[in-house]
Amino acid sequence: MSFLNDWIAWLPQLGPGVAISLQLTGMALFFGFPFGLLLAAMAESRLATLRWISFLIVEVGRGLPALVLLYLLYFSLPDMGVILTSMTTAVIALSWNAGAYASEYFRAGLSAVPRGQKEAALTSGFSRWTGFRLVILPQALRISTPPLAGLAVLVFQGSALAFVIAVPELMSKAYEISSMTFRYLSVFSLTAIVYGLITWLFLALVKLLEVRLSRHLV
C-alpha cells in the first residue's frame, strides 16, 4: 500500500488548498446570494431599465460557462486599468455566476408567496419595504433555501475552476504536486476523494436542512 504513504505525505500540502477553496466558496456565496436577491428584486421592479439591467446580468451570468466568465474578467479588467489579484477576480466571477442562478431561485420563492400576503401587509399599514422585509421575504426564503443550498454545493465544485487563473486552491495544489512527483493518477485520485468527501458533507447538511424546513408540512 505504498500509495497510502504518498497520500499521507501529500495531505498536508493539499490542506492549504482546501482552505482557499472553502474561502473562495464562502466569499462567492457571501457576495453572490445577496446579489442574487438584489437581481430578483430588480427583475420585479416597476422601472423597465432596472428590469433590463437585471435580465442582462442574469443571462450573461447563467448563459456563459463559468470558465469563460472567469477568463473574461481575468483578461479584460487589466486592459481597462483595473488590476485585481486572481483571488479577487475569481470571487467576482463566481459571485456573478452564483448570483445569476440564485436570482432565479429567489424569484421562484417570491412568486410562490400568495398575492394576498402582500395585500394583507399593505392593509395592515406596513409600508411596501417593511411589508416586503417582514412578511414576504421570510416566506419566500423558506421556499428558496433548499435550491440555494444545492447551488452552494455547485459553487464549491465550481471553485475548482479558479485553478486556471492560478488561485492557489485545491486543484492548483494538486497540479503542483503531480508535476513534481509525476504521480498524476495517485495525486488526482486523492484530490477527487477530498472534493468528493467535502461535497458529500455539504449534501448531507443540505438534506438535513430540507428535513428541518419541511417539518411543519407533514
Next chain:
Amino acid sequence: MSAPGSFSKPSWIGSGTMILDIFLTVSKGIGLTLYITAASLFFGGIVGLFLAAGAQSRFALLRLAVAAYVNVVRVIPPITWLFLIYFGLPQFALKLSTLEAAIVGFSVIASAFMAEIYRSGLLSIPVGQREAAHALGMGQLTTARWVITPQAFRVALPAIATYAIGLLKDSALASTIGVHEITYFAQQSAKQLHQGLLSFALAGALYIILSLVIAVISRRIHVRLRQKTGVA
C-alpha cells in the same frame, strides 16, 4: 496600449476588422465544442440507459452499485475528472488524446446525470401502463421498448435538453487539457492580440447562441412528439 496623451479610443474596445478577425479565430472552435457535447451526450445517454435499468433491477447489489456510481461521479468536480483521465490514465498505459480524454470524461459525467433524468422520466409513467401491456401479453422487453420508453422519453426530453445546454457550457473545460474548442481559441486570441474582453465576449456570445439553438431544436422535437402521440 495607446501612448499617453494620444486621443485614440481605448485599446480594449478594438476596431471593426479586429472584431472580425477574432470572431473568425474563435469560431474555429465551434466544431469541436459541438462534437464533444454531442459525443458525450450520446455515449453518456447510452451508458445512462443501462444505469437506469440497473437502478430498477431486482438485485439489491446492482441497485446499490448504480447508486454508488452515480453519487461518486457527481460529487467530483468535472475539471478533476478531466485531469484524472487525461493525466492519470496514461499510467495504466492507456494513453488518450486530449479530445478522447475530454469525451471519455464528459461521457462518464453525463452518464450519471442522464441516468437520473431517465429515472425521473420512468417514475412519471403510471403503473397501469405496465399492467396493461402485461395483460395484452407483451413481454418485459417489448413493453420497455414500445410502451414505456416512448412515453418516458417524451417526459424526459426537456430535462435532457437542459442538461445538453449544461454540457455545452461544461465542455469549455476541455480547453484546460488543450482541446481546440471555443474557449481554447478565445484564450489564444486574448493572449496574442491583447483583446481579452472582445475574445471572451465573442466566445460567450457563441455559447449563448448555441444554447438557444439546442433549446429551439428540443422544443421542435417536443411539439412533434406531442402531435404524434396525440396528448396535450
